[in-house]
Amino acid sequence: MGGDGGVALPTVVESREWYLAAYAPENVPTSDHLKLRSVTVSLEYDSIADQHVALQLLMISVDPYLRSTITGRDGDLYLPRPPLNKVITGFGIGRVVRSKNKNFSEGDIVISPFSPIAEYFIVPSEFLRKIDLTANIPLPNHLSCLGVPGFTAWLAIEVIGNPSTPGSNVFISAAAGGVGMFAGQLAKLKGCRVIGSTGSDEKVQLLKDEFGYDDGFNYHKESDFDAALAKYFPNGIDLYLDNVGGKMLDAVLNHVNTGARIVISGMMSQYNKIPAEREGVKNLLNMVGKGVKMEGFLCGSYLNQFGEFAQQMEKYMKEEKIKPKHKINHGIESFLDSFGSLFSSSNLGKVIVQVAT
Template identity: 65%
Template sequence: MGGVGEEMRVLESREWYIASYAPQGVPNSDHLKIRTAKLSLALNSIPERHVVLETLFLSVDPYLRSRMTGREDGLYLPQFNLNEVIIAFGVGRVIKSNDTNYSEGDIVISPVTPLAEYCVASSQSITRKIDPHCGISTPEYISLLGVPGFAAWVGIEVIADPKPGSNVFISAAAGGVGMYAGQLAKLKGCRVIGSTGSDEKVRLIKEEFGYDDAFNYHKEKDFDAALSKYFPNGIDVYLDNVGGRMLEAVLNHVNKHAKIPLCGMISEYNKVWTEREGVRNLLNLVGKEVHMQGFMLGSYMDRFGDFAKEMEGHLKHGKIGSKIKIFHGIDKFLESLGSLFTSCNIGKVVIQVKE
């Protein structure tokens, strides 16, 4: 009878969905809500080539905010549908399988993991099976080896490809992307300066991530003057994570043939486009023959294997470090998302859903 009971077991799973769009500002409990859904473990209720996952970790990234506005005004990803479960990169444990390639207990990664405690997932959506005993902590697969690490790697290694001795500037330098981008540039022999939102973060990126120097943009409010001080010989590479006034200031300090990978513009995500900061000195791109390029990770998936191999090597040899902020419990999603838009957050934000 034990087997029958297992087959008939129904799980209750808390999940987050969008009740209403948030055109501007940080989404709150009026926009994002949590509900309880039921999920059957009966094998005949699981479609072929699908598995039931118990969610272990969820990645909380700024791009999620851009999918909650209800607007299609130049934001780069489609909007989430109202009343549907939000999806993100996640790590899960297989607890039931209707696919011979996956067994109960397998730990897997999927870029379309529902923000839920449990889910039924197509095995085609799984990008990787990982060994939890290989010496790499599980959260690193959605941090250093996930979206932030890949974004940093594409921006620095593929698009910028700076020469040794280049002057590199990283904004949001203590964030998920910035902390890795600066370390990658240092490994290439560059002089690296970062901007961040607190004195604690300035200390962190200098002492733990090897930045040559850094400044607190809340104190150095005249960005143009700050960049004159920290880059007396100009900027060769700027990995942009914030946009707005910082990007405009950088364009006054770029060297000829500088490269500017545009990774994100977090200072502008919570504004409608007519209220975003304009950049008035784009003419500098012409005179200095600057290469400024936006990029989406989906266009570089053919390089993911190279990225993973290189970054795993750096991690195992202690050449790159991480800072991961873990929120515990699915109910912490709203709080964790809000933390991305404050100066209090350090490193990569993840939610640990289950042990």
């Protein structure tokens, strides 16, 4: 059997993969927790189970949710805890190099939502989705606009938050990240006034120049979040998309309008802390008198709406109403540093590791 775009592959390959060596209860995970090793993978056709395919990983999305799955604490989990010494998984793009499913041919490029972070691997084909290369959508966009970040942003703005009044005041934290950059653009398309917080002056400029935000602020330079929100939201906040939690969420609760919505997609400021050290929220009483609704969500609960999302986002992209921004690091060995960058202010946009071409 052939593969890899017509180039004959050996029947056995050495594949590097990232595995979980130890749980990381606090702080940013290091090479003590996530390690890279080489394993042997058989690509022999007869060794592949029916309805499975062998993939070569091309790109992997680097996402914050992985942090909460590797603490070792059941109470933190909204996804199954990965076992130790096993390869970790992510949302990836791969090339089919062997196939035992008639719907997938060698050379097809596919989305693999539960992709091992490995150069080569064999997976069941039921969750794979073929990418239509004739649509001329750059591959990284399938991991950003059309991937988990875009879907998360779309659910937050279009489905759960759904600011129905033009001119609604929308605040988005981690606004230059994978979710925030699309959420702000979607809110602007609904006619909202959108302000974002982010971690550097460069990112504030990015929000305004590339993503169409009305304004933004560098939270590192604001010693008093309460005062900052009073400045940027003199008429209060109608919708807050929370990606960070902690002190920012507490401050927002002092500035919400009657009937405001708070949509929680993540709490990055709390991921690296043990429960006893996490920051509490003291201003929840404000939700009562103002009838505020706060709701967290997981994309997996809304998969029946993925088709509608993809159709709308593809339309926006073709009309150039949605602009992505990617930080692409090269080589599977760069995954750990790429993951660590999510918890600093060093990256702009969606972080992706390109493993192969």
